[in-house]
Amino acid sequence: MGIRTGAQYIEALKSRKPEVWLNGKIVENILDEPYFKQPAQEIAKLYDMQHDPVYQDDLTVVCEETGERMATSFLMPHNYEDIMKRSKAFEVVARQTFGLMGRTPDFLNTVVTSLAQNSWFLRKYNEDWATNIENYYKHLRDNDIFLTHAIVNPQNDRSKNSHEQADKFTHLGVVEERPEGIIVRGAKMLATLAALTDEVIVYSFPGFAPGDERYALAFAVPVDVKGLKIICREPVQDGTRSTFDHPLASRYEEMDALLVFEDVLVPWDKVFLYNNVEAANLLYPMTGIAEQPAHQSGVRGYIKLKFAVEVACKVADSIGADQYLHVQRDLGELIQNTEVIRSLLRTAEHEYTITEYGEARLNPVVLETIRGMMPDMYPRTIEVMQTIGAGGLLMMPTEADFLSEELRPTIDRHYGGRAGIDAEARMKIFKLAWDLCGEAFGMRALQYERYYTGDPIRKRAIFYNKYKKDNALDLADAILMKEDTVKEPQTN
Numbered sequence: 015m016g017i018r019t020g021a022q023y024i025e026a027l028k029s030r031k032p033e034v035w036l037n038g039k040i041v042e043n044i045l046d047e048p049y050f051k052q053p054a055q056e057i058a059k060l061y062d063m064q065h066d067p068v069y070q071d072d073l074t075v076v077c078e079e080t081g082e083r084m085a086t087s088f089l090m091p092h093n094y095e096d097i098m099k100r101s102k103a104f105e106v107v108a109r110q111t112f113g114l115m116g117r118t119p120d121f122l123n124t125v126v127t128s129l130a131q132n133s134w135f136l137r138k139y140n141e142d143w144a145t146n147i148e149n150y151y152k153h154l155r156d157n158d159i160f161l162t163h164a165i166v167n168p169q170n171d172r173s174k175n176s177h178e179q180a181d182k183f184t185h186l187g188v189v190e191e192r193p194e195g196i197i198v199r200g201a202k203m204l205a206t207l208a209a210l211t212d213e214v215i216v217y218s219f220p221g222f223a224p225g226d227e228r229y230a231l232a233f234a235v236p237v238d239v240k241g242l243k244i245i246c247r248e249p250v251q252d253g254t255r256s257t258f259d260h261p262l263a264s265r266y267e268e269m270d271a272l273l274v275f276e277d278v279l280v281p282w283d284k285v286f287l288y289n290n291v292e293a294a295n296l297l298y299p300m301t302g303i304a305e306q307p308a309h310q311s312g313v314r315g316y317i318k319l320k321f322a323v324e325v326a327c328k329v330a331d332s333i334g335a336d337q338y339l340h341v342q343r344d345l346g347e348l349i350q351n352t353e354v355i356r357s358l359l360r361t362a363e364h365e366y367t368i369t370e371y372g373e374a375r376l377n378p379v380v381l382e383t384i385r386g387m388m389p390d391m392y393p394r395t396i397e398v399m400q401t402i403g404a405g406g407l408l409m410m411p412t413e414a415d416f417l418s419e420e421l422r423p424t425i426d427r428h429y430g431g432r433a434g435i436d437a438e439a440r441m442k443i444f445k446l447a448w449d450l451c452g453e454a455f456g457m458r459a460l461q462y463e464r465y466y467t468g469d470p471i472r473k474r475a476i477f478y479n480k481y482k483k484d485n486a487l488d489l490a491d492a493i494l495m496k497e498d499t500v501k502e503p504q505t506n
């Protein structure tokens with residue numbers, strides 16, 4: 015099949031009836047649900063861009079194995095040129111959604127591509143697991159499948175492992191083995207965009223303990239597989255609010271969902287890991303699924319940070335506030351933060367290495383530095399935006415007010431900004447800002463930057479401990495090695 019069009023993606027959505035729960039009801043037809051309409055169109059646009067001459071050479075490459083075009087995010091990187099091809103594709107996608115949709119198809123395309131390129135790891139444990147992930151990668155690549163994923167146990171009792179939970183079927187695990195596959199039961203979170211995807215892959219970050227064997231698994235199933243409930247969180251917009259009033263929330267809302275598997279059959283050929291705590295704990299650090307998705311999310315995060323900083327600058331300029339020293343200082347800080355992330359990305363790409371298996375990987379220390387800085391930089395951007403927007407963020411007429419012939423003259427008189435910024439122009443800027451720094455949509459976007467890659471506190475601790483193990487503190491050692499021995503005590 016090769017690359018899909020937006021229409022083919024939409025047709026695939028229409029062809030399925032996953033069990034999606036939204037506001038206490040099963041959604042009969044996803045595309046008839048106002049809430050999902052615009053986000054689905056935004057995803058469809060990404061597929062159409064693969065066929066647009068303006069973007070096709072960035073977003074797709076010709077697959078050497080099939081001769082057909084495939085998404086560039088399915089390209090297995092073997093050298094710097096491949097790395098930069100992927101980087102450009104990640105950026106084109108991110109710019110389309112201003113970095114606000116974190117789980118666009120390229121994210122998991124990158125994850126599964128990396129799992130397949132590192133199938134050697136699974137082969138060490140089980141030949142079938144390796145073959146299955148290699149075949150699954152080709153299935154996704156050749157059919158341009160859109161994946162969601164759920165790799166975190168639901169937040170029940172974080173002080174206990176899965177097998178110690180009060181109800182042993184709270185967390186997703188295997189109930190029984192059958193000739194045709196395994197039966198899985200329990201929940202996994204936090205499947206972003208699940209309702210709008212074709213299939214779901216399940217695996218885990220490290221964290222299993224002895225006794226967790228039945229939970230130590232990785233597999234994939236279609237989102238409409240029998241027994242899978244997709245339970246959505248409360249929507250942050252209802253799909254009917256105007257794009258003038260909510261330019262970002264109405265377009266780029268990424269629904270998150272808990273996945274509840276009620277005795278779901280996973281065929282053996284879609285099982286990538288099972289009943290092995292060691293393998294499950296090593297999957298993330300030993301394959302490229304730490305580094306490769308970090309490249310995609312680093313580029314996406316940079317675009318999102320740059321976008322939010324630009325909105326903050328627009329807010330300040332529109333009301334003449336950036337004439338003041340403290341506002342200039344704060345906005346200068348934000349701009350320098352984006353330059354730090356941009357520069358770190360180029361450094362991580364430039365300082366790539368080739369693994370013994372031929373995979374080109376970016377510098378992991380630099381990638382992890384990006385991931386460690388974003389959870390502070392993005393919230394800081396939102397804080398500055400809030401402090402500059404101040405009361406103006408709560409003083410905005412709606413589109414309906416603008417459309418009132420009676421009220422419009424009053425709005426034009428009282429809602430304008432500095433000279434050259436009329437009421438409509440200022441409100442467009444402030445509504446962008448409010449979607450980012452006031453609405454539930456914006457708060458989710460902030461929480462995304464804090465947690466999408468795991469708990470930032472533990473990630474930084476892991477980073478420090480690995481850095482200490484892998485790096486000599488050679489500068490400090492150099493001075494400490496000097497012969498500055500303690501003088502003998504002077505005897506008077």
Ligand SMILES: Cc1cc2nc3c(=O)[nH]c(=O)nc-3n(C[C@H](O)[C@H](O)[C@H](O)COP(=O)(O)OP(=O)(O)OC[C@H]3O[C@@H](n4cnc5c(N)ncnc54)[C@H](O)[C@@H]3O)c2cc1C
Pocket residue numbers: 117163164165166168169172203204205206270458459461462465466467468469471472
């Ligand atoms: C907007 C958004 C989108 C996301 N999208 C996805 C997705 O598409 N797919 C997916 O699988 N996941 C997704 N995630 C989930 C993300 O992977 C988790 O949020 C992240 O791994 C942290 O886990 P948690 O949220 O359960 O926090 P918890 O681990 O429950 O942490 C809660 C608090 O308890 C502390 N804590 C908990 N356990 C420990 C411990 N053992 N040691 C020390 N401190 C601890 C933490 O430091 C933190 O302060 C998303 C998250 C967000 C916010």
Ligand SMILES: Nc1c(O)cccc1C(=O)O
Pocket residue numbers: 125163165303304305307308311466467468
């Ligand atoms: N957040 C991740 C994910 O959801 C899958 C694979 C990797 C990551 C990551 O940030 O490292």
